[in-house]
Amino acid sequence: MTANDIAVKVEHVSKYFKLPTEATNSLRTAMVNRFKGIKGYKEQHVLKDISFEVKKGDFFGIVGRNGSGKSTLLKIISEIYMPEKGRVTIDGKLVSFIELGVGFNPELTGRENVYMNGALLGFSRDEIDSMYDDIVDFAELQEFMNQKLKNYSSGMQVRLAFSVAIKAQGDILILDEVLAVGDEAFQRKCNDYFMERKESGKTTILVTHDMNAVKKYCNRAVLVENGLVKAYGEPENVANQYSFDNAVPLVRQEELEDKKAEEKEEILLVDNLQIKLNTPNDITAGDVIEFEIDYDSLEDAETYIALSLTDIDRNIWIYNDNSMDEPCRGKGHKKITYHCTIPSVNNIKMKLEVTVRDKKGKMLAFSNVEQTPIIMVSRKDIKLNDLSALDSASGLIQRNGKWNFH
Template sequence: MEKMTKKNIAVKIDHVSKTFKLPTESSSSLRTTLVNRLKGIKGYTEQHVLKDISFEVEEGDFFGIVGRNGSGKSTLLKIISQIYMPEKGQVSVNGKLVSFIELGVGFNPELTGKENVYLNGAMLGFSVEEIDAMYDDIVDFAELSEFMNQKLKNYSSGMQVRLAFSVAIKAQGDVLVLDEVLAVGDEAFQRKCNDYFMERRKSGKTTILVTHDMGAVQKYCNKAIMIKDGEVIADGEPSVVAAKYRAANFEVTDHHKLSGDVAKAEYLPGTNAEVPRVEINLLSKDVLSRDDILKFEIIYETIVDMPTGFGFSIIDLTSGGQFSIIDDGAVQQNIFTPWSTKKGVVKRVYELPLTAFNNRDFMVVGSVFTGTDVVGDFKQIGYIFIDRGPRFFVRNEDGISGPLLVEKGQFID
């Protein structure tokens, strides 16, 4: 791992890639292995965990890394910590890096708490003199002074967690790397950890945090990235990256890809034999500001001739399900005005200015209607609701999260 010469960069990840070879068959003899090689049978598949990842962490950053399970986050931290080596690219660090990938790694249950502090400190690269200097702070933070001469195997699980965590965060390194360890200990200890992280952020010490807790990302981090399938797909403002992460977790499986008899027999919620297809798809970004325009399309299909139209709602997920109706003209004041009277696919595009929208999480939903022009003579025959509605997120620089003000959109064909 190369040392940095540029002082304002703490960690630099430069076009890093990592691949693991996963065995597909076991070979019990050298002969079988050689025969397989001659036949071109590798006996393994390649899993590309990280794909040409690059980013920089400046000195003083509290830097968040988020992503769903299997995205490559932990592998990246292990490369930064020199546990793994990348096939391609380079990692450069300016200063001493303290890595805390898993709680209690390197602790020996047959040694005392004090002995484990020195053992773990040595594994982190500190001399005995350096551990002497930080020992009292570690013990005080863990609140275990009366237990330090007892063997670790006699500690409760909570005591072990507190000691391990205290060693990590009190070690005097230039860069602290943490993987999913914020929710440790009891409520009182978590409050102490919260105070420590707030103090660390203000002090300008560099921290890299991997977590699934978007509240922690927005609370502690000043920068963040999101990894998906081994690639960086979002970076910058933590609230925007957190919104991207939430959107990824709300992705819905496409049941239209079912085949054979199963596909014929199964309908998505809100669809049926008469209306087999109802979709709302975002055409704009899913993370927007009030300077942007939300753009989405509606697609539905009917298999018989009948008058049909579509009505919309924007659900405010942040305030517990309150929503504002956006009337498209299909159903207005109990008068039904159809978009189409023929069977087949109907597709429309809608635009909604977000000028008056505050910081909130939203969902687009709607219903397919049929009926006549007689007042009140219409009914719902298909819908998109919370099981399938696309989400979008408004994130403004002013951070205001007040009530939503309704702003009408208009159709474009």
């Protein structure tokens, strides 16, 4: 690869912010603090050492949890912030849609705002003239262009700002979390635009929390975590890593304590429920899933297991089973292993939930969030250059149809 193939090169970028810890109103306090070595601020190291390359024509995804520094990174690439260390090299004209409303003036009309925004992006009047109709068409705001922006709804303002960004003829387009923009019809339009853009050979950098978007549009991606690059390269792998890291639902400590208190109030019939996955948690469709369930039955009673594998993203049960027809009897420690396969799914992230029930179906114990195993099924069998198979694998069930052309 030559240097000419690279649109954006990020090398060892580091950025911290100074957050004030105390307000000093007097010069004397400031001097005393300084003398004592008290800084009055603490440093938040948002980006520690970030390096990646975006090639010309890439549709490049940047993902990471809230507060991981994605927007900061985009601002550094867009030269709004300077990094403390490292550097960014850009080859081409860059257009950013980062913070809504930047460069928009509510007292000006839609039309005037398009011209002003275009000028801020570095376009001449003639250039804006030639892209103006396209921008207005995409935003579908023809009748509103002579109204002042302050009379637009917030959705209309977003549409206009977004349309300026995407229709401005830059070489590199930077978009921060835009898929949530606008109503459903506008989102569909953005989807079509992204599909076109993906084919266009122009460079796009997209920050998003939507892993389906990463898989659908991006050809490469990076996952930022704790200021460092955690995964980089194939969007499938990066998106799966992100989904996997975020699969464990966050449960507030108080909720857990409330639940424990509720459990204590009931007479305990089952204790020490443990679930252990014996097979890997990252598998391919059809691989065997095996796990072990352990618990103590405190009474001489019949108990059975009910289990479910729930699709975390879609929140639906994918697979349920129970041992109702083969209950465990008597007091004491119970150890059960179970295995199954989930053969015809594509990519799916599931949580395994287990409950112990009595003869009448009453729940006596359930696996809590900390011990709920997560299982990721991904189509590792599909070759990365098999575009048709990759595209079809975005559905829940593997394709099995036949085409007949007449």
